[in-house]
Amino acid sequence: MSDARFEDGEDQPLRLIAQEGEGLTVLSALLQDAIFPITEMAYAKARRRFALLLNRFRWEDRAAAEAAARRYERVQSLLVFEDVLAVKSTGIDRKDRDTVLSLMSISFAETSEGAGEVTLVLAGDGAIVLTVEALDASLRDTTRPYLAPSGKVPTHQE
Template sequence: MKPLRLRIEDQDDLNVVSAHLQDAVTAVGDFAFEPKRRRFACVVNRFAWEAEGTARLGPRRHFRVRAGLHFDDVLAVRSQNIRQDAKDAIVSLLAVRFEPSATPEDPAGTITLDFAGGGTIALDVECLEGHLTDITGPWETRHKPAHDLDA
């Protein structure tokens, strides 16, 4: 399994990154906003969906990878239903989405990280700019994330 190094510059890039980050887990304390650098960053343990069912790795083997995610040109960060004081609390990322500004020519907008249980982190950005980079090799996990689609 090759390490991911993905650049985020548009909605299509973000959709690919969001798919790779589905079911990533992290501690609340692993989120960081650096206002002077205008950067929001976090480290996550992402589920390696790209390895699922591959003959080389085995159809019943599942993997996670430690990855860094960051967004640049961040003007403000807001969170909802995430306890900032619970630094060791684990959250599970469901999706990352982008809502552009109302003006079509303006590259600004809001990036939203949606978490299981209804938590969100919203990033007001000047433009869509970021990276997802694997920082460790894969390790095996017994659990494959599952979602109740009827809920």
């Protein structure tokens, strides 16, 4: 069994931007259940940039995978926020370098004209809050899709 390839389908790597709340909602849906080691997030204060390298479930490919009776896929993606003034986290131990986090959702709350807070909600009651001068987010797939190790669609307990 080999990994999935972009050539196997019509899909192309995602390259999306969000500069308003609606766009961030799209990114949030695509990134639900993305996983990343705590070591793969970085805040470059001087550049005002926060970035995450994560492994996202390919929700956009789910129906095609089911129709073709093939395994589900993940892909490594880079999520970047520009114009970040501050970063806070709650519910996670940033010193535990072995922690793997799971992203549940991303939201934006405007505080003044264009400025606001981006909240990345993590499984297990954790969160990362970015204070931004303006909403400027981008998502870019950086690798080819690979077969999801679990072979299953992520589920959540209510």
